[in-house]
Amino acid sequence: MRRAVAQVQWLLLAIVVVLAPLSYGYVQALNHDGARVVSRTTPARRPPLTARSVWLVVLDGLRVDTSRTLPALNRLRRQGFDGVSTAEIPSLSRPAYTSMASGAPPSIHGIRTNSWPGAVRVDSVFAQARAASAQVNGAANLSWWEGNHGHAFDAWHVVGGVADSAQMTAAIRRACAGFPRLGVVHLIDVDREGHSHGVGPRYQRAAERVDRGVANLLSHLDLSRDAVIVTADHGHRLHGGHGGPEPEVVRVPVVAAGQGIRRGSGRLPSICGIAPSLAELSGLPAPQSSTCDPFGAMLERKDNVWRQRYHEQQTELAAAADAQVSSGNVWRLSRRAFALLVVFVAGAVLWRGVRRVGVAGWLPVLYWVTTVASQAASGWPFSFSAIVTPRGFMLRTALFSVLALAAYWLALLRLTRGKSAGERQAAWRAAAWVGALVPLGWWAWFGYRQPLQLAPPWAMYFALFLGPWAGGFAFVAWCADVATALRGSAHNKRA
Numbered sequence: 001m002r003r004a005v006a007q008v009q010w011l012l013l014a015i016v017v018v019l020a021p022l023s024y025g026y027v028q029a030l031n032h033d034g035a036r037v038v039s040r041t042t043p044a045r046r047p048p049l050t051a052r053s054v055w056l057v058v059l060d061g062l063r064v065d066t067s068r069t070l071p072a073l074n075r076l077r078r079q080g081f082d083g084v085s086t087a088e089i090p091s092l093s094r095p096a097y098t099s100m101a102s103g104a105p106p107s108i109h110g111i112r113t114n115s116w117p118g119a120v121r122v123d124s125v126f127a128q129a130r131a132a133s134a135q136v137n138g139a140a141n142l143s144w145w146e147g148n149h150g151h152a153f154d155a156w157h158v159v160g161g162v163a164d165s166a167q168m169t170a171a172i173r174r175a176c177a178g179f180p181r182l183g184v185v186h187l188i189d190v191d192r193e194g195h196s197h198g199v200g201p202r203y204q205r206a207a208e209r210v211d212r213g214v215a216n217l218l219s220h221l222d223l224s225r226d227a228v229i230v231t232a233d234h235g236h237r238l239h240g241g242h243g244g245p246e247p248e249v250v251r252v253p254v255v256a257a258g259q260g261i262r263r264g265s266g267r268l269p270s271i272c273g274i275a276p277s278l279a280e281l282s283g284l285p286a287p288q289s290s291t292c293d294p295f296g297a298m299l300e301r302k303d304n305v306w307r308q309r310y311h312e313q314q315t316e317l318a319a320a321a322d323a324q325v326s327s328g329n330v331w332r333l334s335r336r337a338f339a340l341l342v343v344f345v346a347g348a349v350l351w352r353g354v355r356r357v358g359v360a361g362w363l364p365v366l367y368w369v370t371t372v373a374s375q376a377a378s379g380w381p382f383s384f385s386a387i388v389t390p391r392g393f394m395l396r397t398a399l400f401s402v403l404a405l406a407a408y409w410l411a412l413l414r415l416t417r418g419k420s421a422g423e424r425q426a427a428w429r430a431a432a433w434v435g436a437l438v439p440l441g442w443w444a445w446f447g448y449r450q451p452l453q454l455a456p457p458w459a460m461y462f463a464l465f466l467g468p469w470a471g472g473f474a475f476v477a478w479c480a481d482v483a484t485a486l487r488g489s490a491h492n493k494r495a
């Protein structure tokens, strides 16, 4: 008897040890070095040079509605194009920078989270400029863009001040020197306030600061010769947070003016259309993995031959991506068959628990329902947008988990009162097994690593909870086993 208890304890301990890091690793494993995913093989054509100096301004985390309250941006809108584009999913910063630079969505370029601090290996419009010996400069008050794409730049000026500080003003002036063929200005103020305080007065004041940063950049440019595209990588929820598919998060402003930009307004395709648009304006070949539509409505159509060649490249890359997806079909189908098997086993374990201990056997299901319901009741979205700040997210999740586990533990004790020790153990072990099987089934169904097809946003998000949940179940069952063993030995001693 004791030996059996000890074996189950070790097994459950192993579940905790294996699943908790795997759950954390799920988010890391979403990233995939996209450089080798799909890449064109045909030589690219260069469009004629349209503008002397072309600038991309990324106002990190700026919502469309807030962008409409800013004087410099509104002046630019009247001079040129007033557009709204869509961020790709996951609507996180580094994936968005890489989409804008490479012209490909995260499913292709492979950067799906913010935990990719190093250089990305996928081709970018900036790397194309370097290859053509064209000058590329940048200025920012956050080092993230430099970390991912700085290797393709001639000069990056990263400073610590806010967007309208003397340091930032000087950094933008230095970046403009010599009118580089391509330039990037990346300002983080708005996103910081969004994460710390939500969309309120501080967010608005930060937006006004970055708007002055835009005015500063424009003071160095001549829009009869140069062009500027101002956009954001994502918006923010009212209480802060982004990463999911919520409309206020994925809708981003695109305001452009200058040489080669049409006057007008309208919806634009995905934000990854920035890269081919920059290429077309600055007379550069499109990046090798660029699959997204350029912002045709916003650009003056100058070279239909380039557009035709680019369209051929898109078709070639789409076919290559399709071929890779179908070559992975056998693996995906076998993973899904395994997932169904896991679901069947979990169902059988639950059924056995229900047969032996009645309603207490349903407790694992009740636990999941309670956790999801408490999250829904607290207004969290079921996506990465729930992560407003990593620390706050961890604290709230830990609190919910501890409360749910305590409720589960008390219900289990109450419902199994008067049952035999063997029946109680059956209930605890069934719960632990279901807890451990659910993450396995989830990962098998949606894929632990996802080369070209991404899981839906809610599936990516819930993967974060699966390891801790499994660990929690295993821990409760382990405590219960130990308690039973101790009570059993005390009973034996008395007897």
Ligand SMILES: [Zn+2]
Pocket: 060, 061, 092, 093, 094, 191, 233, 234
């Ligand atoms: Zn961002």
